[in-house]
């Protein structure tokens with residue numbers, strides 16, 4: 001991980017695990033957050049200890065696991081006071097009993113004390129039986145917690161511990177982590193900034209079952225969207241067909257063709273500060289789209305598909321205050337070709353990479369070329385890491401422009 005560009009590396013959260021069979025899933029949540037760079041202090045309630053051992057969490061988080069407040073109180077650690085200084089308190093799974101205690105402000109265990117002492121946001125992921133979830137008492141407690149600013153994730157519907165199905169399943173790890181990341185990022189340097197990111201390839205239909213596409217997975221664009229959320233941005237993702245899951249806390253617009261992508265991006269950039277075109281847009285589409293499946297008996301000697309050019313989205317979209325970032329997928333003359341694209345499409349930053357090595361891979365070796373300045377050659381890294389580096393440079397562009405606009409405003413006041 002390139003830690004200097006990973007905003008999550010500076011974050012510390014309390015993960016409180018309470019007594020539900022879903023407690024084992026909290027190990028996955030802890031592990032995922034730790035892998036993202038977050039420092040995770042676990043509070044394991046007495047109930048949770050019936051389901052899962054403290055050792056699981058101390059091994060995953062490489063930090064001591066907390067429980068009984070008295071046992072944890074030392075002058076250096078100051079128990080609940082130290083924990084209360086976290087950036088966020090996440091309760092997952094949160095039982096009906098825990099929600100009631102949090103709502104009432106009971107402070108006879110460590111979580112209760114931390115929840116009262118902290119000014120950090122409280123995020124709860126409930127897990128319980130269907131009837132307990134829908135009971136007016138539980139709903140009243142939740143209502144009160146929400147009114148006080150708590151964020152509630154899930155629960156989902158499906159198979160419950162009893163074997164019956166209904167509401168009350170702990171939300172999926174991806175959702176819990178996604179919401180936690182968005183909450184951690186919300187006061188970041190891009191807070192209040194709208195960022196539009198395109199991701200994936202496009203499908204250009206020949207007939208209702210066939211299309212011309214490319215190998216783009218969507219990974220780079222989705223990693224950029226997540227990195228922007230981590231910095232507090234309001235993110236819209238315009239995504240071509242992809243099987244990858246979308247980042248939580250982003251507006252998602254799904255498209256299929258390049259023309260559709262252009263249309264949706266034109267709408268999405270209203271009020272946006274940044275457009276990042278990570279999509280591998282199909283440059284050509286079939287001139288004719290057959291309404292019905294094209295039968296091979298129609299052309300026994302073969303089929304010629306005439307292709308016409310698609311619009312260039314990045315070049316078409318022009319807005320005076322929009323910072324445009326593009327990618328240049330090249331197989332030769334990397335820097336020269338990328339610089340030509342930067343100028344032709346009036347970009348502030350272009351990310352040049354080797355098309356053959358990058359498309360469809362988890363890794364990328366990129367060169368960043370800004371409008372002014374020398375190309376910045378980056379080592380090979382995972383796309384999630386590259387996304388954090390790119391967003392770091394984008395943040396500089398946004399902040400510099402903000403600075404110069406303020407200077408202009410001040411000049412104007414003189």
Ligand code: CTP
Pocket residue numbers: 258277278279280281282283310311312313314315325326327328329330341
């Ligand atoms: N792009 C776009 N619309 C297109 C094609 C590309 O907006 N119809 C964007 C891509 O998302 C990328 C940048 O333009 O950010 C460069 O894309 P790339 O495929 O590298 O280059 P092309 O513009 O297609 O040019 P060439 O065919 O000469 O490589």
